[in-house]
Amino acid sequence: MTIRFDKLIKNTGIALDIIEKELLGAATHHGKRVAVLVDAMGRFFGLDDGTRKNLSICALFHDNALSEYILSERAGLAPHDPSMKLHCELGQKNLEALLPGNISGYVLYHHEWANGQGPFGKREGECPLAAELICLADATDVRHRYNCIDPDKLPQLIDRIKNDRGIHFTNRAVEAACTVINEELLHSLSDDCIREALDRAIPPEEVDIQNTMIIKFALLVSRIIDYKSAFTRRHTAQIANKAWYMGNWYKWNDDRKAQFFLAASLHDLGKLAIPTEILEKPGALTPGEFLIIKDHVRITWELLKDIEGMETICDWASNHHEKLDGSGYHAGKGADKLDFNSRLLACIDIYQAVSEERPYHPGRTHRDTMGILFDMAGRGFIDGGIVNDLNMALQPFNGGDVPLPKILDLFNTPVGY
Ligand SMILES: [Fe+2]
Ligand SMILES: [Fe+2]
Numbered sequence: 218m219t220i221r222f223d224k225l226i227k228n229t230g231i232a233l234d235i236i237e238k239e240l241l242g243a244a245t246h247h248g249k250r251v252a253v254l255v256d257a258m259g260r261f262f263g264l265d266d267g268t269r270k271n272l273s274i275c276a277l278f279h280d281n282a283l284s285e286y287i288l289s290e291r292a293g294l295a296p297h298d299p300s301m302k303l304h305c306e307l308g309q310k311n312l313e314a315l316l317p318g319n320i321s322g323y324v325l326y327h328h329e330w331a332n333g334q335g336p337f338g339k340r341e342g343e344c345p346l347a348a349e350l351i352c353l354a355d356a357t358d359v360r361h362r363y364n365c366i367d368p369d370k371l372p373q374l375i376d377r378i379k380n381d382r383g384i385h386f387t388n389r390a391v392e393a394a395c396t397v398i399n400e401e402l403l404h405s406l407s408d409d410c411i412r413e414a415l416d417r418a419i420p421p422e423e424v425d426i427q428n429t430m431i432i433k434f435a436l437l438v439s440r441i442i443d444y445k446s447a448f449t450r451r452h453t454a455q456i457a458n459k460a461w462y463m464g465n466w467y468k469w470n471d472d473r474k475a476q477f478f479l480a481a482s483l484h485d486l487g488k489l490a491i492p493t494e495i496l497e498k499p500g501a502l503t504p505g506e507f508l509i510i511k512d513h514v515r516i517t518w519e520l521l522k523d524i525e526g527m528e529t530i531c532d533w534a535s536n537h538h539e540k541l542d543g544s545g546y547h548a549g550k551g552a553d554k555l556d557f558n559s560r561l562l563a564c565i566d567i568y569q570a571v572s573e574e575r576p577y578h579p580g581r582t583h584r585d586t587m588g589i590l591f592d593m594a595g596r597g598f599i600d601g602g603i604v605n606d607l608n609m610a611l612q613p614f615n616g617g618d619v620p621l622p623k624i625l626d627l628f629n630t631p632v633g634y
């Protein structure tokens with residue numbers, strides 16, 4: 218079976234834009250606008266379709282490692298890096314693991330200055346064109362917010378970009394920007410039109426669910442989600458590994474395992490839209506804050522619901538907090554609406570949350586974790602048969618990590634710390 222991979226990428230970009238807004242104060246749809254701008258500049262230079270597509274995806278995900286770096290620094294796992302070099306390095310590594318073709322330096326050098334003042338000290342002529350274009354589109358959108366520019370102010374905007382020629386931006390990037398930025402492009406960058414414009418930059422693409430691109434993308438997204446909160450840095454990755462492991466245990470075919478792995482990798486996608494201070498609040502949550510946290514499943518559903526080929530995957534992912542008696546969220550579905558995989562993912566999510574170490578509870582053994590799951594099954598919340606299966610299947614790991622499935626080893630690019 219195939220899924221609309223381009224839509225999955227774009228909808229994940231929506232969630233990334235929300236993080237960039239939270240962490241850096243960038244305007245909404247920032248990554249999408251950077252992608253559309255670099256695509257227009259790429260056309261100016263006559264870049265072929267494949268190169269422009271990679272360029273647009275790198276632009277959309279130019280700050281994919283931002284939360285990874287910031288949270289690692291906060292947790293004392295990464296050195297303080299005022300130059301932001303680290304998010305460039307990690308972001309480049311993450312995208313190289315995903316995209317085919319040569320994208321060397323595209324994201325690595327997106328903060329370089331033409332005069333050599335950037336984090337790596339590269340000067341005009343020392344970086345790939347793609348990096349120069351992402352740099353200009355990124356910096357000018359943060360500075361000027363293309364979605365809010367009055368078309369009458371266009372000449373002043375162009376002048377400001379020209380003033381940065383040879384200082385922040387390279388000559389060729391400035392030449393391209395000043396040629397392609399016109400009233401029509403400005404209109405396509407507005408909040409109302411940006412999604413349509415992005416469809417031109419990253420055209421529709423159907424990809425088989427077993428394609429390695431999907432698996433690689435699932436690994437990247439699960440890492441972005443896990444780094445949203447320092448408390449849960451292995452949560453999604455472990456749920457995805459356990460999902461694949463259980464697929465093997467049930468002897469499912471590869472198609473079903475790949476679908477379930479993707480659902481598990483994306484189940485908490487909506488958490489990217491939840492403010493970190495609520496996710497990491499040390500004390501008890503107020504009822505209002507609890508409602509905000511609960512909303513993450515509805516957001517996961519919103520982000521996945523219109524992706525052709527992912528209807529079932531969306532159901533599995535966004536049913537993970539539903540209960541058989543209808544008391545769960547976000548839709549309050551009961552047993553009659555929850556299929557086997559939805560029930561299994563809900564059980565794996567609880568198993569992981571209960572067994573992993575959190576600031577408010579230590580890690581638990583398999584036996585202690587299963588005690589809580591059996592209790593919940595006894596009260597009619599979760600599926601007792603599946604709980605029995607998990608008890609047998611996960612016993613050898615004793616509440617610890619399930620390794621990345623062998624088939625995925627090839628695609629995993631561990632971060633440096
Ligand atoms: Fe950046
Ligand atoms: Fe940015």
Ligand SMILES: [Fe+2]
Nearest residue numbers: 484485537538
């Ligand atoms: Fe969740």
Ligand SMILES: [Fe+2]
Nearest residue numbers: 452484485566
């Ligand atoms: Fe979860």
